Amino acid sequence: MTVKYTPDHEWVEVTGDDGIAVIGITEHAQNALGDVVFVDLPEVGATFAAKDIAGVVESVKAAADVYAPCSGEILEVNEGVRADPALANSDPLGEGWLFKMQLSDLTEFDELLDQPAYDELVKNS
């Protein structure tokens, strides 16, 4: 299992070698947002290029775009977080996951930030 990060504070977890990734927002992101009150998730079956806007996470005060970290197709979305957006705050790395993608180009995943690089980014932000 490998977890990587985008500069936009999303985590991307690929478990096997089948190119299926789970995506969510990081602890840093949920803290910066404040109380999440609404989550706009992509359609299952929709395809995105890397950095396309795939969804939105909304707090009381602002809406924040969620980008597709890599190119691929949406396999599944988290109905749990749609029903209870506060999961994105209380468990952003677990029950607050947003959607699953079939990645079409694993080299894009390799190019994402690893843990030390992401930690450095957060430290400097």
Added chain:
Amino acid sequence: MPETVVAPPAASTIAVDPSTPVATAPLLVTPLNALHRELGARMVPFAGYDMPVSYPAGIVAEHRHCRKAAALFDVSHMGQIRLVGADAAAALETLVPMDIAGLPAGKQRYAFFTNDTGGIDDDLMVTRLPAQAGSSDGGDLLLIVNASCKQADLRQLQERIGDRCSIQPASDRALLALQGPSAAEVMFRLDPASSAMSFMTGRLLTLGGIDCFATRSGYTGEDGYEISVAAEDAERLARLLLAQAEVEPAGLGSRDTLRLEAGLCLHGHDIDASTSPVEAGLTWAMQKIRKPGGARSGGYPGASVIEAQLADGPPRRRVGLIGVARAPVREGAALFDAAGKPIGRVTSGTLAPTVDQAIAMAYVDGPALPLDTELFAEVRGRKLAMRTSGMPFAAHHYHRG
């Protein structure tokens, strides 16, 4: 997702904000700045002040606590201005379409400064100070104005009525708002005289040995008090109130969601220099004596525009909207009717924590629409259905005595 920039809804020491470039003016601070930081508040710039948007509990929890118990807000950034002199009320009536001359001692009224095009330059609260509050002849007025309009209001007052009364900004005072169903119990514990106050009245109180001037009013729709206190006593008073079991601190974030649920306008968003009180649905605040046919009708800026709209109806109206789905619809969203015709714009909106729906205020062109009319708000390229609604969205709980 990108770094979120928290939008900021809308004195004595200066703090330098290390993250702002040198060319920007440093932020002002209220007397409670150190306390906010001690409590772990998330601070943002607002109207030139370093203010708490929320505390660790978060906006939603703070909002709910206000409606359930009591929330304490620091609103010391707002302007407190005393008008002194026997002619102060008559002078103020040349700037606001309200009955100020007939405002009894100890009573408070909502008011707004109008301009020559009939728009609203600022909204404010006006209290006629009772004799014990140092009001020499029972004539002094206390104005509470928006922080973002404070300097412009002062300039206007000085220019237009500075020759008729003394304009005294109270830069050495703080303002705390205690709001919620438990506020009265807390205040009674500290000064029993507070319970005799009905909604929109003001008097001197002594809370924990600290002298202050309080009004029973606020900006949340709940029962509560706004407490003016000397700057040097502010932290002590705040700590005393926070020590009461019912009280939790609340920031500007929840203040905005509370007032929106209560159907209260925010100047700079739902009302501004281009919106008339008739369009805004605020003519209830104009007493009959200042309306056409009244003994002191007219005599304020934009009266002819406002009176024409009172007679013929305004070209657009402020309405409440409730989302059919839960997606928040925010300020700036364009509105369309069922036929796809553009008909207006949203001025405030959020996912409201108490009513648990997407709510908004908007201006809609044309004649008044029936309640539950379906309109469509454009959000991220999609049209989201909303229904017109009465306001407030959450019922008021004022203590009318």
